Amino acid sequence: MTQDTAAVAELTRRLVSIPSHADEGAAGDAVEEWLRAETDAAVRRDDHGNVLARRGEGAASLALVGHHDVVDPDPSQVVSGTPDDPDPEYRIEAREGRLHGRGTADMKGSLAAALLAFRDADPAGELVFASFAGEERGGVGARAAIDDGFAPDYAVVGEGTTGYSGPDTTDVAVAHRGRRGSTLTAHGTAAHASEPDAGENAVYRACDAVDVVRDLPAPETTVLGHQVRGSVAVTGIEGGSGWNVIPEDCSVTVDERTVPGERVPLDRVETVDGVEWTVDQDLPPMACDDADFADAALAAADAAQTGTPDHVVKPHATDAGWLAAAGTTCVVAGAAEPGEAHTATESVSLDVLERCRRLYRRVAERWPAT
Structure with missing residues (x-):
């Protein structure tokens, strides 16, 4: 040495x-x-x-x-x-x-x-x-x-x-790459599971939002001749309070690896009724x-x-x-x-x-x- x-x-x-x-x-x-x-x-x-x-x-x-x-x-x-x-x-x-x-x-x-x-x-x-x-x-x-x-x-x-x-x-x-962590929150109306049409199922709304995320293209760019490619993925879902209750809330976590100058348009999930999008962390x-x-x-x-x-x-x-x-x-x-x-x-x-x-x-x- x-x-x-x-x-x-x-x-x-x-x-x-x-x-x-x-x-x-x-x-x-x-x-x-x-x-x-x-x-x-x-x-x-x-x-x-x-x-x-x-x-x-x-x-x-x-x-x-x-x-x-x-x-x-x-x-x-x-x-x-x-x-x-x-x-x-x-x-x-x-x-x-x-x-x-x-x-x-x-x-x-x-x-x-x-x-x-x-x-x-x-x-x-x-x-x-x-x-x-x-x-x-x-x-x-x-x-x-x-x-x-x-x-x-x-x-x-x-x-x-x-x-x-x-x-x-x-x-x-x-x-x-950076990292943006987000939560999609779906709101519905609770009801007894024997009468599902009496409520609005938050899990279904969350699944519709997941479909939106699934179809979003990954961001990419070039820095000094080198390609930088990001990604976006659903990493968790949680909702429901009982097997016989139509869920009134459901949350979905999303991990996005960001690239310079580009972001995945995650705000599109808010076109689904009852769904809101919040950013929890954004590391540039x-x-x-x-x-x-x-x-x-x-x-x-x-x-x-x-x-x-x-x-x-x-x-x-x-x-x-x-x-x-x-x-x-x-x-x-x-x-x-x-x-x-x-x-x-x-x-x-x-x-x-x-x-x-x-x-x-x-x-x-x-x-x-x-």
């Missing part, structure tokens, strides 16, 4: 050891303390738990972005206490060149790589670091920071892009709007590894969606591989973490272009 790999491994282990599924405050403290001790940057902690730092000067700014909260650990990832405890001891193990534990891949490993790159880079312009709280709760930290004026010109968001174009290759995502998609920046990030990724990376599309929503919607030009690049995040076997390659450190530093030293 090289000295640089050992450094990113040590910092990752330190961050992962701090529970941050129920309360990410202590993890934010650790990030803030490290920045104050290791850099000369202007560091601040906002009222939402976000950790922000700035160094360097220039007409344009580049941000290295991550988050320090995690999802609830699996029981196997806890040494003492239970996953329901706010402060259990997390299990962290190093095996065969990988670090195993909750948050290693999503995304404290890439966060550690970004911290080291932020410290060590000779930035080409103003360099910003941001570690957001509440990413796993719908991007609440990023949204709050944006509302408070956080607006870098460019950003590299460190969510996982390793293994997309090929094994052991860290790619650069120029787009990702992301599209990079600057081909030069996308190419610069790809060149940095190429220089950081022996494999040949590519521009890719990421299927999952990230904080890049909120930033892009607010006007920041974004790409996504990080260590996590498909199938690692949020699992009982979550792990990250230490060599890939060091690769990401090199990638982030190279972007910071060559962008914004002058």
Whole structure:
């Protein structure tokens, strides 16, 4: 293990050891303390738990972005206490060149790589670091920071892009899908099931609305020559109060994977009598709007590894969606591989973490272009 790999491994282990599924405050403290001790940057902690730092000067700014909260650990990832405890001891193990534990891949490993790159880079312009709280709760930290004026010109968001174009290759995502979760609520009139015509069956109305959803086309678009295709699917239905009662209410859940600039016209379900549509969550998609920046990030990724990376599309929503919607030009690049995040076997390659450190530093030293 090289000295640089050992450094990113040590910092990752330190961050992962701090529970941050129920309360990410202590993890934010650790990030803030490290920045104050290791850099000369202007560091601040906002009222939402976000950790922000700035160094360097220039007409344009580049941000290295991550988050320090995690999802609830699996029981196997806890040494003492239970996953329901706010402060259990997390299990962290190093095996065969990988670090195993909750948050290693999503995304404290890439966060550690970004911290080291932020410290060590000779930035080409103003360099910003941001570690957001509440990413796993719908991007609440990023949204709050944006509302408070956080607006870098460019950003590299460190969510996982390793293994997309090929094994052991860290790619650069120029787009990702969003997610809109909706509920269709059908209202009817209750009656005794022996006299069904005396009521209005809410389940039948809900089924009519499901037929509308079934016929809606999936959205699609193109970003920098790459196709981004969304989807829409009914994921649940619930209604009725008894086997002998005509149901007066029925609800249907719909999962829609959105693409930049397009939405499925789900409002069409409201053409069915008694049906209303409500949006429960809308995580925005992301599209990079600057081909030069996308190419610069790809060149940095190429220089950081022996494999040949590519521009890719990421299927999952990230904080890049909120930033892009607010006007920041974004790409996504990080260590996590498909199938690692949020699992009982979550792990990250230490060599890939060091690769990401090199990638982030190279972007910071060559962008914004002058």
